[in-house]
Amino acid sequence: MIELTLNEGVATLSIRRLEKRNAFTTTMWGMLQRHCDTLAQMAMQHRPDAARVLLLCGEPGAFCAGADIEEMRSLVADAAALAHNNDIVMQAQLALERMPLPTIAVIDGPCFGGGLGLAAACDFRLGSTRARFAVTPARLGLLYSRPDTARLVRLVGDARARRLLLRGERIDADTALAWGVLAELLPDAEALAATAQAWARELAAASRTSMAGLKATLAELADPNEAEADAVRHLYDAAFTGPDFAEGAAAFIGKREPRFA
Numbered sequence: 001m002i003e004l005t006l007n008e009g010v011a012t013l014s015i016r017r018l019e020k021r022n023a024f025t026t027t028m029w030g031m032l033q034r035h036c037d038t039l040a041q042m043a044m045q046h047r048p049d050a051a052r053v054l055l056l057c058g059e060p061g062a063f064c065a066g067a068d069i070e071e072m073r074s075l076v077a078d079a080a081a082l083a084h085n086n087d088i089v090m091q092a093q094l095a096l097e098r099m100p101l102p103t104i105a106v107i108d109g110p111c112f113g114g115g116l117g118l119a120a121a122c123d124f125r126l127g128s129t130r131a132r133f134a135v136t137p138a139r140l141g142l143l144y145s146r147p148d149t150a151r152l153v154r155l156v157g158d159a160r161a162r163r164l165l166l167r168g169e170r171i172d173a174d175t176a177l178a179w180g181v182l183a184e185l186l187p188d189a190e191a192l193a194a195t196a197q198a199w200a201r202e203l204a205a206a207s208r209t210s211m212a213g214l215k216a217t218l219a220e221l222a223d224p225n226e227a228e229a230d231a232v233r234h235l236y237d238a239a240f241t242g243p244d245f246a247e248g249a250a251a252f253i254g255k256r257e258p259r260f261a
Contacts, residue, residue, distance in 0.1 A: 002031045004039075009204040010197075011039055011051035015058045021065035022058045024114055026075075026085045029092040036095035043100045043208065052204040052211070054099060055196055056122060057106040060189045061130065066113025089114060090145055097121040097151070098219060100212035102203045106196045107131045107182070108189045117144075119181075120151040123215070126199065127173050127182045128192040134170040154222060155181060207244040207260045 003014045013035055015022040042050035058064055075082040096103065096118065105111075105119040107127040112134045119125050135152065137144050144152070144165060153161045156179050163169045177185045186192040203211070213235040220228040239245055244260055251258035 001025075001028050002035065004035045006049070006051055009050075009052040010055065010200045011053070012055045012057060015056075015064060018059035018062055020068060021062040021110055022115070023065045023068040024089075025068045025071050026081075026088055029085070029088045033088065033092035033095045036092070036099055039101070040095070040099055043212070046208070051101060052206070052208060053101055053200045054103045055106055055200055056096070056103060056118065057196075058109065060108055062109040063105070063107040063111040063131070064115025064118055065110045066115050086145070089117075090147055093117055093121045093147065098215075100215060101208070102206075102211055102215070104196060104199055104203075106192060108192055112136070117148045117151070120148070120155050124183045124199065125176075125181060126184050126186065126192060126196050127176060128186050128189055129173050130189075131173040131176060131182070131185075132170060133164075133176050133181060134168065135164045136168040138166060139168050150222070205257075205260070207248065207258070209239055209242050209244040213239060 001015070001017050003012075003016055005012045005014070013032070015024075015028075017023065017028075039051050039054060043052075075085055102124070103122040105122040105125045107119060107125055109128075109130050110132050111119055111127075112132070113136065116133055116135055135144060149161070149165070152164065155161075156164070160179055164171070171179065171181075173182065173185055176182045184195060186195050213232075216228075216235060217232050220232045247260055248258045
């Protein structure tokens with residue numbers, strides 16, 4: 001239901017459950033986490049076949065409609081299973097957010113609830129005019145998790161997050177672009193796919209050291225703690241003596257494009 005492919009440094013995670021508008025089950029959240037962990041491990045080991053960028057895509061016409069309602073009915077009746085599901089959801093989104101490579105959500109269609117949580121955990125969001133966004137826990141007597149709420153506030157700001165959460169507002173693609181949810185809005189699925197590939201190729205050509213270090217820096221700023229701050233300072237200092245800086249400096253001096261390993 002979640003397919004991983006890797007081609008020339010570009011990993012693609014495809015959510016394939018169109019009949020349910022790509023609604024997630026507990027099993028799917030677990031699959032997502034395992035795929036993210038595998039890609040992150042390959043990247044941190046500096047394997048030559050490791051991905052340099054990740055695309056997260058749904059089926060054409062649907063990104064992710066949130067949780068699977070039929071499964072949710074059974075989970076509600078089993079407190080332990082519900083708690084297990086909630087933990088897996090948060091761990092999977094955290095694994096996606098902490099990927100040491102840039103991530104792009106490619107959104108063509110509904111992006112609701114947990115789907116918006118997925119998109120917000122990515123570095124960039126590209127959408128088509130069919131993209132729609134909503135977070136409606138208040139209509140179910142529920143809360144949005146603290147990590148999801150923090151990501152939403154970072155993405156759209158406190159005032160707009162309150163409109164989405166407390167009023168349950170649904171926003172269209174144009175509004176999402178204006179609010180900064182989308183980095184770019186494309187006219188249709190074909191243009192969206194082409195633009196996503198173009199962004200992926202550009203990011204895949206960048207320095208792995210820079211991508212991983214910059215993401216670690218941003219993560220520490222979002223949730224400051226002393227240990228992570230020390231780690232980020234070490235990454236900053238180490239970059240000046242690393243091979244990527246040597247190549248980047250040589251390319252700058254030679255007035256050419258850098259060729260990072």
